[in-house]
Amino acid sequence: MSAPELPLSLRTNPRLDRWVRFGAAGKVTVFSGKVELGQGIVTAIAQIAADELGVEPEQLAIVAGDTTSAPDEWYTAGSQSIEVGGTSMRRVCAEVRSLFVEAAAAELEVAPADLEVRAGEFAVPGTDLKRSYWELAHKVSLARDYSGRPVLPRKSALPGLVGTSAPRRDLPAKLGGAAYVHDMTLPGMVFARVLRPPAYGARLVALDEAALRSAPGVVAVVRSGSFLALAAEREEQAVAALETARRAARWDAPPMPGQTEIVPFLMGLPARSSTVYAKGSAASAGTQRFEATYSKPYLAHASLGPSCALAVAEGGRIRIWSHTQGPHMLRGQIAKALGLPDSAVEVMHRDGAGCYGHNGADDAALDAALVARACGRPVMLQWTREDELRWAPYGSAMAVKIAADVEPGGRIVGWKHELWSHTHVKRPGRGEGIELLAAWHMDPPVPVPPAADLPLPAGGGDRNAVPIYDFPHQEVVYHFLPEMPLRVSALRALGAFANVFAIESMLDEIAAGIGVDPLELRLRHLADERAREVLRAAAQAAGAKRDGTGRGIGFARYKNLSAYCAVVADVEIARQLRVRRVVAAVDAGLVVNPDGLRNQIEGGIVQAASWALKEQVRWTRDGVALHGWEDYPILGFDEVPDIEVVIVERRDAPSLGAGECAAGPTAAAIANALYDGLGVRARHLPLTPERVAAAMN
Amino acid sequence: MSERFTLRVNGATHAVRAERNTPLVYVLRNDLGLKGTRFGCGTGHCGACTVLYDGNAVQSCDTPLWAAEGHEITTIEGLGRADRPHPLQRAFLDEQAAQCGYCVDGIIMSAAALLARSARPTRDEIAAALGRHLCRCGTHLRILRAIERAASEMAR
Numbered sequence: 093m094s095a096p097e098l099p100l101s102l103r104t105n106p107r108l109d110r111w112v113r114f115g116a117a118g119k120v121t122v123f124s125g126k127v128e129l130g131q132g133i134v135t136a137i138a139q140i141a142a143d144e145l146g147v148e149p150e151q152l153a154i155v156a157g158d159t160t161s162a163p164d165e166w167y168t169a170g171s172q173s174i175e176v177g178g179t180s181m182r183r184v185c186a187e188v189r190s191l192f193v194e195a196a197a198a199e200l201e202v203a204p205a206d207l208e209v210r211a212g213e214f215a216v217p218g219t220d221l222k223r224s225y226w227e228l229a230h231k232v233s234l235a236r237d238y239s240g241r242p243v244l245p246r247k248s249a250l251p252g253l254v255g256t257s258a259p260r261r262d263l264p265a266k267l268g269g270a271a272y273v274h275d276m277t278l279p280g281m282v283f284a285r286v287l288r289p290p291a292y293g294a295r296l297v298a299l300d301e302a303a304l305r306s307a308p309g310v311v312a313v314v315r316s317g318s319f320l321a322l323a324a325e326r327e328e329q330a331v332a333a334l335e336t337a338r339r340a341a342r343w344d345a346p347p348m349p350g351q352t353e354i355v356p357f358l359m360g361l362p363a364r365s366s367t368v369y370a371k372g373s374a375a376s377a378g379t380q381r382f383e384a385t386y387s388k389p390y391l392a393h394a395s396l397g398p399s400c401a402l403a404v405a406e407g408g409r410i411r412i413w414s415h416t417q418g419p420h421m422l423r424g425q426i427a428k429a430l431g432l433p434d435s436a437v438e439v440m441h442r443d444g445a446g447c448y449g450h451n452g453a454d455d456a457a458l459d460a461a462l463v464a465r466a467c468g469r470p471v472m473l474q475w476t477r478e479d480e481l482r483w484a485p486y487g488s489a490m491a492v493k494i495a496a497d498v499e500p501g502g503r504i505v506g507w508k509h510e511l512w513s514h515t516h517v518k519r520p521g522r523g524e525g526i527e528l529l530a531a532w533h534m535d536p537p538v539p540v541p542p543a544a545d546l547p548l549p550a551g552g553g554d555r556n557a558v559p560i561y562d563f564p565h566q567e568v569v570y571h572f573l574p575e576m577p578l579r580v581s582a583l584r585a586l587g588a589f590a591n592v593f594a595i596e597s598m599l600d601e602i603a604a605g606i607g608v609d610p611l612e613l614r615l616r617h618l619a620d621e622r623a624r625e626v627l628r629a630a631a632q633a634a635g636a637k638r639d640g641t642g643r644g645i646g647f648a649r650y651k652n653l654s655a656y657c658a659v660v661a662d663v664e665i666a667r668q669l670r671v672r673r674v675v676a677a678v679d680a681g682l683v684v685n686p687d688g689l690r691n692q693i694e695g696g697i698v699q700a701a702s703w704a705l706k707e708q709v710r711w712t713r714d715g716v717a718l719h720g721w722e723d724y725p726i727l728g729f730d731e732v733p734d735i736e737v738v739i740v741e742r743r744d745a746p747s748l749g750a751g752e753c754a755a756g757p758t759a760a761a762i763a764n765a766l767y768d769g770l771g772v773r774a775r776h777l778p779l780t781p782e783r784v785a786a787a788m789n
Numbered sequence: 790m791s792e793r794f795t796l797r798v799n800g801a802t803h804a805v806r807a808e809r810n811t812p813l814v815y816v817l818r819n820d821l822g823l824k825g826t827r828f829g830c831g832t833g834h835c836g837a838c839t840v841l842y843d844g845n846a847v848q849s850c851d852t853p854l855w856a857a858e859g860h861e862i863t864t865i866e867g868l869g870r871a872d873r874p875h876p877l878q879r880a881f882l883d884e885q886a887a888q889c890g891y892c893v894d895g896i897i898m899s900a901a902a903l904l905a906r907s908a909r910p911t912r913d914e915i916a917a918a919l920g921r922h923l924c925r926c927g928t929h930l931r932i933l934r935a936i937e938r939a940a941s942e943m944a945r
Contacts, residue, residue: 129889130887130889130890130891130926257885259882259885260885262890263881263885263890264871264882265871266890266891266894267865267871267878267881267882267887267890267893267897268825268865268866268868268869268870268871268874268878269823269865269866269870269871270822270825271824272827272891274824274827274828275818277822308808326807326811326815326819327815327819328807328815329808332808394925395925396829396837396923396924397827397828397829397891398828398829443889444889444891445829445891446889446925446926447889476831477830477831477834477835687885691888692888694927694928695926695928697927698927698928698930699925699926699927702927720832720834721834721835722834726923727927728919728920728923729915729919729920729924729929729932730913730916730917730920732929734930735930
């Protein structure tokens with residue numbers, strides 16, 4: 093295997109003992125840079141490692157996300173954990189196994205091919221000849237780089253774990269006790285909160301810090317410029333002191349631009365426009381043109397648990413426990429913010445509440461570090477619900493304008509896709525400066541780093557803007573909006589949510605316009621056999637439509653590189669729009685854990701339905717108007733549709749990232765179902781009752 | 790002003806000192822170390838902190854400490870532990886009814902209250918009983934299935 097084909101994680105972390113270490117007899121620990129976000133990745137990577145090594149799951153421990161021991165795999169993001177992290181782990185473990193097979197064969201004076209591995213022992217079946225990893229560990233040094241040498245095939249006495257629905261390793265603890273970073277307790281720990289400004293850019297002009305210091309239980313008031321945090325002996329004392337501080341603080345806040353409809357709002361901002369993709373030449377005469385503009389609002393992560401971190405400052409060093417997606421990246425940013433060398437900062441990942449992208453986890457880690465340094469005691473810092481909804485970055489609002497040219501025979505020959513969006517990646521450690529909230533509020537403030545977006549083919553705002561369909565002329569223009577009136581960064585699926593919603597809605601508009609079945613129109617323009625198969629599988633599983641419902645379909649291959657996903661939604665329109673049933677078909681290549689994949693697709697569908705039907709960030713000139721859940725309703729237990737997920741098996745194909753693939757197809761399927769049921773074309777999300785009513789008139 | 794309170798939690802008696810309006814969730818988590826009761830919003834909107842109060846599901850973030858005295862409080866730890874799980878906990882594992890899991894302990898408490906008063910609830914009744922719970926990962930259907938499974942196992 094030549095070097096450039098190696099997964100990135102392995103190229104930058106080639107040492108085998110960065111990934112695998114044998115401990116006491118019968119125990120092996122593997123180290124991963126990909127962390128648990130509620131998506132089950134730790135279980136899946138452990139399955140891969142146990143399979144390749146030939147050990148029992150119980151013999152294997154996994155450490156994920158730790159700057160003191162685990163490999164640096166940047167972020168757990170972009171549905172890349174199986175594709176890149178899992179592939180790296182697989183290759184390392186296969187090479188480690190091969191080294192041990194050779195050592196065992198040499199000791200036992202047998203051929204490597206005679207050995208079978210089971211529970212960490214290499215044995216010649218039918219004899220008592222055997223050696224275990226632990227007996228051989230002193231002879232096989234893993235302090236060497238991954239070589240990519242051909243590995244010996246795994247001969248195991250046991251069926252593999254990969255492809256089975258191994259239960260989540262982390263769930264038993266979560267169903268009944270301490271399990272999250274929020275639940276850690278350190279000796280002498282104090283509880284901290286931050287008084288966030290009332291609006292972006294607000295400056296703290298007056299606060300009686302002395303009065304705050306004398307509030308019950310308060311042990312520290314940390315102020316630097318407009319950053320203010322406090323710590324107390326008891327958690328409720330920190331909460332009470334925060335309220336006192338909120339009432340006493342005087343701020344000087346610049347007004348925000350007022351909220352209008354998303355399309356004029358975004359199109360009114362300064363843009364840097366460029367053609368990011370083009371092929372073929374413009375359509376010939378005699379075609380019919382379809383044109384429409386679609387939009388989605390700013391969306392909040394709205395995780396159930398507010399962001400939280402623990403920190404200890406001791407002897408010029410800082411230790412941090414965080415639910416960050418990128419422990420190594422965070423370490424560098426914290427070190428920079430505190431003026432410390434990277435080596436003086438340790439970041440240990442601990443599980444948090446659901447993470448769907450760049451949320452407040454990293455910000456809370458710097459908050460905690462600042463308080464820990466100021467008060468000299470271990471600190472548990474937690475955001476409030478209001479902080480979480482107002483200060484975690486949002487997924488950018490987007491507008492998408494599509495113009496399509498269709499020949500009289502029903503072939504789409506031209507397609508122009510224009511999009512207006514802010515960046516979808518402002519993660520800490522990407523680019524210059526410090527991408528952490530407290531650093532912008534401190535004195536002197538660190539300027540907010542300039543925005544840039546991820547380039548195609550994966551793309552950021554333009555993720556999935558290039559249609560996968562076989563249209564001879566295609567053009568994608570990205571009107572990138574560098575100004576960000578609201579804080580934005582990565583939210584599940586990035587621009588793919590709006591782009592797929594728009595493309596798949598437009599296809600439906602064309603199908604209706606020329607009188608062709610929506611599925612047939614898609615198949616007519618799709619050469620990719622895997623794409624065709626998931627579409628057919630979803631349509632077949634959906635079966636016949638029930639009377640009184642509308643049915644819509646949506647499809648995409650995530651990033652045009654990862655999993656294929658087709659979604660059929662059935663909606664009912666009574667007093668309001670209700671999604672009754674959703675059927676999805678997905679092709680994610682080799683599936684490591686089928687139940688884990690189903691869970692991701694089901695969750696992605698519910699979350700996307702919630703985005704599509706209910707969610708939008710509202711603001712006024714005084715700031716973001718989100719204070720609690722009442723301002724940001726999400727889909728409830730009485731509103732979720734029935735969901736069926738069909739996995740199209742491809743055991744011989746590489747695993748494809750699937751955590752985000754359902755979002756865009758789901759929103760499009762719902763909007764298309766609304767059209768099918770009611771004849772109403774809704775192009776702007778969310779599809780609230782008011783929007784649906786307005787579209788009807 | 791800090792006062793002394795006597796609490797009955799998971800069948801045991803505990804003395805705690807705190808200000809009388811302290812939300813019960815902080816006392817459970819920080820004084821009694823019962824971390825399965827999670828803080829989510831502090832305003833009674835999400836249900837992550839749900840406990841049983843004389844058998845009824847209440848949200849401990851808007852239950853003041855003084856109101857808990859003299860009542861039987863049950864947290865998820867009182868329902869069952871990993872080595873001795875309650876049928877609901879076992880059913881949630883069997884259905885793998887979680888992604889991040891942050892909402893789930895509170896939901897199990899509401900489900901326990903529901904099953905105590907209605908042995909075989911319909912799916913609509915279960916969904917209605919979870920009307921004050923939020924799940925952001927989208928595991929609703931698994932959660933509903935897990936509660937149905939627990940109900941049928943407990944009814945045997």
